[in-house]
Amino acid sequence: MKFEVTILGNASATPVYNRNPTAQLLNCNERFYLIDCGEGTQQQLIKYGFKAAKIDYIFISHLHGDHFFGLVGLLSSLHLNGRIKPLHIFGPPALKEILELQFLHSDTHLRYPINYYATNATKAEVIFKNNDIEVETIILNHRIPCTGFKFTEKKRLRKLVVDKLEKDAVPIAYYPMLKRSVNVDLPNGQQIKYLDYTTDSAKPKTYCYCSDTMYDERYFDQISNADTLYHEATFLHEMLERAIETHHTTAKQAAEIATKVKAKKLLIGHFSSRYKTLEALLEEAKSGFEHTQLAAEGKTFEI
Numbered sequence: 160m161k162f163e164v165t166i167l168g169n170a171s172a173t174p175v176y177n178r179n180p181t182a183q184l185l186n187c188n189e190r191f192y193l194i195d196c197g198e199g200t201q202q203q204l205i206k207y208g209f210k211a212a213k214i215d216y217i218f219i220s221h222l223h224g225d226h227f228f229g230l231v232g233l234l235s236s237l238h239l240n241g242r243i244k245p246l247h248i249f250g251p252p253a254l255k256e257i258l259e260l261q262f263l264h265s266d267t268h269l270r271y272p273i274n275y276y277a278t279n280a281t282k283a284e285v286i287f288k289n290n291d292i293e294v295e296t297i298i299l300n301h302r303i304p305c306t307g308f309k310f311t312e313k314k315r316l317r318k319l320v321v322d323k324l325e326k327d328a329v330p331i332a333y334y335p336m337l338k339r340s341v342n343v344d345l346p347n348g349q350q351i352k353y354l355d356y357t358t359d360s361a362k363p364k365t366y367c368y369c370s371d372t373m374y375d376e377r378y379f380d381q382i383s384n385a386d387t388l389y390h391e392a393t394f395l396h397e398m399l400e401r402a403i404e405t406h407h408t409t410a411k412q413a414a415e416i417a418t419k420v421k422a423k424k425l426l427i428g429h430f431s432s433r434y435k436t437l438e439a440l441l442e443e444a445k446s447g448f449e450h451t452q453l454a455a456e457g458k459t460f461e462i
Contacts, residue, residue, distance in 0.1 A: 160187075161186050161188060163186050165458070166454045166455060167179065168180045168182040168195075168203060169429065169453075171430060172225050174432075175435075179197060180197025181226050182196050183454075187312070191213045195219060195220055195226040196228075196229040200229035201233045215247060220305055221306070221371060222250075222251050222253060223371065226371070231258060238271065244271060245273070247276065248274070250277070250278055251277065251280070255275040278296055281304075283296050283297060295309040297369060297378050300375040301406045305372065308367075309366070310365065310368070311365045312364050312462075315361070317358065318357060319356065323355075323356055337351070364462045366389070369382065372391065373408060374412045376419075379416065384420070384423075387424045387460060389425075391407060392412075392444060393408060394409050394410070394431055395411075396411035396412070425444065426451075426453070427452075428453070
């Protein structure tokens with residue numbers, strides 16, 4: 160099953176040459192989840208070969224423009240391109256009002272319904288789940304209410320040991336029960352034990368997305384042991400005072416966080432426009448956490 164994230168934008172505040180505001184596309188078993196939607200996101204989807212029509216779920220972390228200014232344009236294009244299936248948007252309560260005001264004054268009547276789900280920036284909650292994934296909010300510390308998102312794979316069914324099943328002539332009709340950890344009692348009193356014919360599936364993986372936040376240990380428990388942790392790293396540590404003033408994180412701090420929460424991999428992004436190249440940010444983070452990579456636009460990371 161695919162569980163991977165593609166970076167569509169990694170810049171903070173304003174677009175810069177070759178860098179766009181924050182947006183990511185998560186693929187879980189060929190279902191697509193858009194995480195934030197900065198200006199130009201639909202152009203980035205086209206550039207990297209993704210069809211916006213396949214996106215059914217959008218998660219917005221907060222109401223600073225670099226995280227949602229691309230949303231009205233994306234929704235309008237979906238309308239113009241004939242979308243009719245529902246779209247589900249999770250974000251701050253005021254997001255619904257902002258979008259509907261835009262549609263009101265542009266006399267836009269969407270062909271498809273939008274289901275809005277208001278996030279709570281004071282309490283972590285499970286806000287979505289299906290057969291593939293569960294999504295929980297992460298309470299961050301920014302200048303305005305802001306949540307990150309924790310995406311956790313659902314535990315898969317057990318794996319069949321097909322060679323052994325065929326050798327012992329176990330009827331195929333029993334396979335689904337064995338995969339669901341159910342022993343099969345036969346009419347002759349014999350029992351087919353699922354442990355004899357299956358192996359456990361892989362441990363579910365987690366992707367933690369921490370958008371805009373200053374260093375704050377209160378959210379560390381939620382992101383502990385993440386398989387992949389995305390954390391903003393807006394500034395180099397020499398700009399710590401500015402990071403604190405704007406409620407952001409430095410690359411050094413992002414590495415410290417990844418170390419403390421025992422993340423397996425760290426992606427850093429949300430880079431200030433003051434940095435024309437990103438090597439210094441990567442070097443600073445890697446000096447504290449070896450398994451760090453830049454959230455480079457267009458790059459896909461397996462969770």
